[in-house]
Amino acid sequence: MNNTTYWLNYRFGESPFLFWLHTRFKPAKKLRYASKEFDIVIDGYPRSANSYAYACFCVSQKKACKVGHHIHVPAQIIRGSRLHLPTILLIRDPEKAIPSLQLFYPDISMANAIRGYISFYSTILEGNYKFVLAEFNEVISDFGEIIKRVNQLYGTYFTPYIKNEFNESRVRDFMNDMIEEYSLSMNQVLYPTKKKKELRNELFPLFYSKKLEPLREEAILIYKQLVSRNLESS
Secondary structure (H helix, E strand, O other): OOHHHHHHHHHHOOOHHHHHHHHOOOHHHHHHOOOOOOOEEEEEOOOOOHHHHHHHHHHHOOOOOOEEEOOOOHHHHHHHHHOOOOEEEEEOOHHHHHHHHHHHOOOOOHHHHHHHHHHHHHHHHHOOOOOEEEEHHHHHHHHHHHHHHHHHHHOOOOOOOOOOHHHHHHHHHHHHHHHHHHOOOHHHOOOOOHHHHHHHHHOHHHHOOHHHHHHHHHHHHHHHHHHHHHHHHO
């Protein structure tokens, strides 16, 4: 993915209708974009535990569910809300998520990666949408609790994920299948590695550079506002 493709993606992604038009030329995305026959939506800005959350949900259910996932634009969350689907909005501290995205897609500039984050979550903040907010640290530590909140909010009966050695092994296998399916490189693997952390840390000086300060501060403020609003409503 390059800067132009990424810019178009997040601009179209601010509108459910425009993104629906966009998916007509992207069959793989169309299959993951929420529609009324879906059971649940689980999505967020890239590198926010999207794959882990999706895998945890899938391996814990007693029957196969149709999940809206890995679209990475606010239109997915808005559409899920408008269709009254159970919806999980994933979010991660921009100081971790944005450098991780730039590592995943090195052809995207750090500035554009930040603009994409701002576009995603500011669009959600501007509307009155129904969803369960799931922060990165909670997703990876206790995704079962997030599913319980979904059941409470929507009156559903999804099976909460139980984090144990057996289930974590199933999740890892699930994610490995995704890695193989999409032919991802070592920098793009879907779970934490020591090498990824080292490479991401090398990008911090650019993320914290003076020229990106206004964008960076805006992203951090939006993150704090969304998390704060969620705490107030819980």
